[in-house]
Amino acid sequence: MQRIGLVSPPLSGHVLIIDLAKIPAHGLRLETEIGPAELALPEDEQLSITAPVHVQGRLTKVMEQVYFHGSIGGGVVAPCSRCLEVVNDGFDVEVRGVFLPLGSNRIPGDGDADEGGVTDDLDVYSHDGVRINLHPLVRDQVVMAFPVQTLCREDCAGLCQACGANLNEQPCSCQIESGDPRFAVLKHLKSSEST
Numbered sequence: 405m406q407r408i409g410l411v412s413p414p415l416s417g418h419v420l421i422i423d424l425a426k427i428p429a430h431g432l433r434l435e436t437e438i439g440p441a442e443l444a445l446p447e448d449e450q451l452s453i454t455a456p457v458h459v460q461g462r463l464t465k466v467m468e469q470v471y472f473h474g475s476i477g478g479g480v481v482a483p484c485s486r487c488l489e490v491v492n493d494g495f496d497v498e499v500r501g502v503f504l505p506l507g508s509n510r511i512p513g514d515g516d517a518d519e520g521g522v523t524d525d526l527d528v529y530s531h532d533g534v535r536i537n538l539h540p541l542v543r544d545q546v547v548m549a550f551p552v553q554t555l556c557r558e559d560c561a562g563l564c565q566a567c568g569a570n571l572n573e574q575p576c577s578c579q580i581e582s583g584d585p586r587f588a589v590l591k592h593l594k595s596s597e598s599t
């Protein structure tokens with residue numbers, strides 16, 4: 405009964421909670437959307453997910469193991485890391501997971517960790533023998549898919565460190581006066597042109 409305290413009891417009826425008995429031999433196709441609040445993300449990331457996250461894929465049962473192969477996609481609204489302008493970003497990730505019965509940490513017959521076992525490219529979760537809860541898998545994938553850095557465009561010039569002006573719009577006066585290296589090059593070019 406190890407780890408059971410960490411697993412919240414699944415509630416029947418939720419779109420991400422599936423009775424094992426309802427997964428037919430040929431697999432079960434799954435397509436659903438999860439609202440931002442339901443994901444229960446860390447607070448700062450919660451705010452960035454403004455639209456439901458789309459989950460689709462297939463569940464297949466092999467003995468007591470349930471495999472999920474599908475994709476998770478959604479939209480993120482985040483400030484540009486350089487100029488703070490709000491940007492619409494998105495993610496769409498392929499997901500492979502396996503749900504094992506509680507208490508078993510490996511697939512029977514799987515090789516040693518070093519030998520490239522079946523679970524190497526799978527995220528491993530557990531089920532209670534009655535139903536599986538896809539919520540932890542979806543949540544983990546959304547957190548991992550979250551863009552580390554958002555840029556409004558590849559060559560965003562960012563904000564002036566001194567006056568805070570958005571340098572994408574125009575160079576600010578303090579940069580020209582303080583002799584920013586980038587502008588010094590321009591000045592040099594200009595002076596060599598005139599000689």
Ligand SMILES: [Zn+2]
Nearest residue numbers: 484487556560
């Ligand atoms: Zn920017």
Ligand SMILES: [Zn+2]
Nearest residue numbers: 564567576578
């Ligand atoms: Zn400035």
